[in-house]
Amino acid sequence: MKKVLIIVPAYNEAESLLKIVIELEKVKVKDYQIDYLVINDGSTDNTYELCEENNISYVNLINNLGIGGAVQTGYKYAYYHNYDIAIQFDGDNQHDAAFIKDLIEQINEGNALVIGSRYIGNKSAFKSNFIRRFGSRFLSSLINLLTKHKIYDVTSGFRACNQDLIKYFAFNYPSDYPEPDSLVQVIKLGYKVNEIPVKMHKRQTGKSSLNLVKGAYYMIKVTFAIIIASIATRKEAK
Amino acid sequence: MSINLIIFLIIISFIFGLYILGNIFQRKIAISYSLMWFSYIILMLFVLALPYFTQKISHFLGFEVTSNMIFFFGFMLLLFIAFLLTRIISKQKMQITSLTQEVAILKKDLKDHE
Known part of the structure; x- marks a missing residue:
């Protein structure tokens, strides 16, 4: 039986975490053992106590590493424990566990990385606000220009990858703008990437890590990170 | 360059050099x-x-005053040192990140083993 690890990075998500875990525990896919792992990224709320009291499967980071470092912890865990597939699933209720089986299916069909996209298909009524959509479209075009691959939702944190990429991400995961940066690396390394439509919800609790003021600065930095990744990643690095 | 400036800079460099040496010998x-x-x-x-x-040399390089060249090279060296420090910080950040990750995983494995 193949093993799947769902990586749930959580920074101050105590309000939504329990609901997500209950949802994830219900996920069943034929021929697969599905485990989840909450990464408590040095939360300052009661995320830690919550995990401890409710017998949640979690690891506790003693320093706040940010999203990249937190997710990488999950990949390391998956690598050390020989998981076949790793799936990133945000701890803020944006993602829908019903689509996990679709991601697994796509990995089964030979894709190395599968992205759950809110911008393709019409499954997701929520497509986030205008400015974010514009930013996303820009990054998508930039990646298309640099890699000749069209991916629509380049910042999606709902993704699955196979064993090769678990190993790669365990030791090469960008810390700052991990989703678009790692996507470019994966394409440049020559792995097969696919994107499937999923349903995404509006954040119900907490606030997004991006706001309007930071938005423009974020775009500049992320553009820089993508260009660096596309130049510096070589096939032999694999 | 006036002899006063030369003597002043020599004294300052000497004191600074001794301070650095002291720190090295104290293994700081x-x-x-x-x-x-x-x-x-x-x-x-x-x-x-x-x-x-x-x-x-300063004349050859086009500096009008010799002291300008000294300050210019001092400035460039400081920039370089500041850059080296950024490199060191980046490396240490990566090291701290992987330490934090390994500790977290180790703790979980220990707990699961009990």
């Missing part, structure tokens, strides 16, 4: 990092000890 800074600071002192003393030679 790693020798590998002390070298870049030492290079600054050595450059200063070398330049100040040979005023005629220094003047020739």
Whole structure:
């Protein structure tokens, strides 16, 4: 039986975490053992106590590493424990566990990385606000220009990858703008990437890590990170 | 360059050099990092000890005043040292990240084993 690890990075998500875990525990896919792992990224709320009291499967980071470092912890865990597939699933209720089986299916069909996209298909009524959509479209075009691959939702944190990429991400995961940066690396390394439509919800609790003021600065930095990744990643690095 | 300025700079470089040496002998800074600071002192003393030679070089490079060249190179060296520090910080950030991750995983494995 193949093993799947769902990586749930959580920074101050105590309000939504329990609901997500209950949802994830219900996920069943034929021929697969599905485990989840909450990464408590040095939360300052009661995320830690919550995990401890409710017998949640979690690891506790003693320093706040940010999203990249937190997710990488999950990949390391998956690598050390020989998981076949790793799936990133945000701890803020944006993602829908019903689509996990679709991601697994796509990995089964030979894709190395599968992205759950809110911008393709019409499954997701929520497509986030205008400015974010514009930013996303820009990054998508930039990646298309640099890699000749069209991916629509380049910042999606709902993704699955196979064993090769678990190993790669365990030791090469960008810390700052991990989703678009790692996507470019994966394409440049020559792995097969696919994107499937999923349903995404509006954040119900907490606030997004991006706001309007930071938005423009974020775009500049992320553009820089993508260009660096596309130049510096070589096939032999694999 | 006036003899007063030369003497002043030599004294300052000397005191700074002694301070760095003191720190090295007390094992407060790693020798590998002390070298870049030492290079600054050595450059200063070398330049100040040979005023005629220094003047020739600065003239050749197009500096109007010799002291400008000394300050310019001091400034460039400081920029370089600041950059080296950024490199060191980045490396340490990565090391701290992987330490934090490994500790977290180790703790989980220990707990699961119990």
